Amino acid sequence: MGGRIAPGSRASSCCNTTTFPASRKGAQAMSDRVSCGALRAGDERRAVELDGWVNRRRDHGGLIFVDLRDHEGITQVVFDPQHPSFAEAEHLRNEDVLRVSGSVRRRPAGTENPRLATGDVEVAVEALEILNRSLVPPFHVNVDEDADENLRLEYRYLDLRRPRMQRNLRVRHRIVKAMRDFFDSRNFLEIETPMMIKSTPEGARDYLVPSRLYPGSFYALPQSPQLLKQILMIAGFGKYMQIARCMRDEDQRADRLVEFTQLDVELSFCTEEDVMETMESCMRYVWREALDVEVPPFVRMTHQEAIARFGLDKPDLRFGLELADVSGIFAGTEFGVFRSAIERGGAIVALRYPGGAGLSRREFDALTETAKQFGGKGMVWIALSGDGHKSSAARFLTDANVEAVRRAAAAQTGDALLLFADSAELAHAVAGKMRNEVGERCGLRDPNAFAFAWVTGFPYLEADEETGKPIPAHHPFTAPAPGDWELIDRDPMRMRAQHYDMVLNGYELGSGSIRIHKADEQRKIFEMLGLTPQQVQDRFGFFVRALDYGAPPHGGMALGIDRIVMIACAEENLREVTAFPKNQVARDLMMDAPAPVPEQLVRDLHLRIAGHDRPSSSV
């Protein structure tokens, strides 16, 4: 901390602050209070007053320029040596907070700054009031230079003062406002739902709130308002929306926070088409209003098609590079890896890497490691150079094989082919992730392009990887596709769901579905999932009973607002669009939360901390 100056050491320069000419009200009578982004050439000779932070000081000895910054912009203010405030201005530093008054004047010809909206003018300072001093900030506030993530989160108020975060949170506001406006115009009601609800044991780990009045009992923080919004439909509200905070106690990712915000929507008497039309219109409205971008109608594809062409159920449609199933080409191959994959009913999936023929062996090896990171067992590469081909499996590949794969993947000389052999599911998944990687390397993922899509026709169930038991692919309140009820006893794994995902640039923005609205059908689904009637009663009794009182057909959707804003801001991390995010291990570094609490508070909650002698602080 050697370079930082304690406030006391600057006290001398704080004391002789130039007195403001009059009281605040009096000053307003003489000069107009304006923002730092307001003044233009036409304001010449106006008497104005500005408040803001010192963005930068340029001291010419006989003349001092200060760029004064507030949330609206930057204005250059000038201190002339004949004014009493000049001496003080010599000691101003970045992030000091000032109030200046003076007169607006045009800058001398040739010294205008075209990069500032206010760059034609400046304010000749007549009075300076230092409202507050700043310590030397731990990182540069006036530029978007990279800074250590720890520091940014610990000094979040300074980080938020920087241009990037100011811009991102502004975009976030505009997006959320556009959402509210859109739904308001369609007669949706925004209804708040409680933050302390009952734990429903499916899904992610709950954040729990211990109860003081009921020893041993807990509230759960909502993972989403799912059941509550359905109950609002049963309650006859018809059209509901909410900007809803949600919490899930799971490990974080760049695109996943423990605490996040959803655009939550539900409507009664609707079809899948109604919901999709509503949400798609909303997003196109948001993009138009908040970003001034016209989005074409969304692409639609089935889950099956998405997997086959792009390997993932959230395809990035900003670029092509579609996958090719080349299992047939290797039907009788000698190559053990391929043969055993085929014999086990798996698949061999090929991906084109434009220009990849120039990669070195070492680079292909690194790419193979990446494939393993993605969950693959390995990768076969073929480099299509002008004078034939090189490959990690050269001895097993005939020229005819290579030519057939080349054609299937639409590759040309100079490209590489990447092949993945595994179960059909894994081969596609790994190839799909690699496709995104290749797209990234080839610069095909334009952050300013927006490729929306709907993915439909999801299977209702999937097999649990460990137990093989059927588990819902999404949540258990989703209605099966019309006509698929009959499969529930015969062949439940073939059931499809009335479920749809909205996808943007390779991110899942959210999902929606038509819900089950009859109690007996809901019970049947719970039963299929292995819940006993008693478990259903304990966990979802209130909900199933509500279905019994004339629940209307209904459906809806929830979109991750954080992700939407992140993509709109061309950011790659949710923390960049969240004012006060937690770090990767869910700590708030500014507040230093979570933190121990006084022992008495713990006792009031009828809790004891296992394995700790001192369960709490003495704060």
Added chain:
RNA sequence: GGCGCUGUAGCUCAGUUGGUUAGAGCGUCGCCCUGUCACGGCGAAGGUCGUGGGUUCGAGCCCCAUCAGCGUCGCCA
């Protein structure tokens, strides 16, 4: 919990094959400078190279462990 990347001045970073006194830009402090806007000039302060151990005549650099941050797998109905 696994794997990977990163950690050097307040900040962002460089630091050769292991070899003398660890550098730069920005910032900070002092002096000079009347038209700058990344102002400029001169000077100064500022480092346990994340931490602990090891190898070595010698470690910022190699090895092991550990901490922190980020990314990722698991996980996220």
